[in-house]
Amino acid sequence: MVTTRMDSVALMFANLIKREVVKLEGLKEDECLQLLNSHAFAGVENPPNDHKKLRIIAGEIVKKILGSPLAAKVIGGVLKDNLDERHWRTVRESSLLNQNSINSILRLGYIVLPNLLQNCFAFFCMFPQNHAFDKDDLVRMWIALGFIQPSQRMVSEDI
Structure with a gap:
């Protein structure tokens, strides 16, 4: 089994080993939101329902990450220790989210350290x-x- 994020690499290997390419899709939006929230609100005594504005922002973030479980986990970790609405809006507006790249998402996690x-x-x-x-x-x-x-x-x- 070979995994890659690049279609050209997948096709090259498929031709080389005479196997089909299986393209995995991202999580469904509600599953991705649940994953992001489970990381963002981990250890929070009040359930996420008590943070309505933050939940709305999380939903908007999920739309930008296109179902990526890694992005949901990383961004949930970035949001976790700061339940300030301004911080969450800053993450939502980050240009790194719009690049649809795992490296960009990981960079965002690094930048907020x-x-x-x-x-x-x-x-x-x-x-x-x-x-x-x-x-x-x-x-x-x-x-x-x-x-x-x-x-x-x-x-x-x-x-």
Whole structure:
């Protein structure tokens, strides 16, 4: 089995191995909305029905992501810790949603991270692809570079 997002790659492999191409469609809109809401409202004590304006915005976002489950999960995570209507509208209006690309959706998830967390992820570009990291070494490097700041309640390694 070969998976790809590019029709040309699918056709090339289908011709090469003499098999048919099976094109998967996105989730139905209501399923996609349910998935996005399950991530956006995870851990919220009040059910999503208590956030009518946010639910409307979520529905508008779902129309833009065309049934992509990955996009629904990523955007739900972006929305999760900020139930402010302005934040949700900003995500809805992001030009990255209109590009209909998984890379754009993932970029949106990166952009809304706090700067220190962005630095932690950007740090990985210094290493070759598929580099194996030791978790404890990685945490010590992030601390040494100042990406993780100690707090009064937790030591840096726990953060």
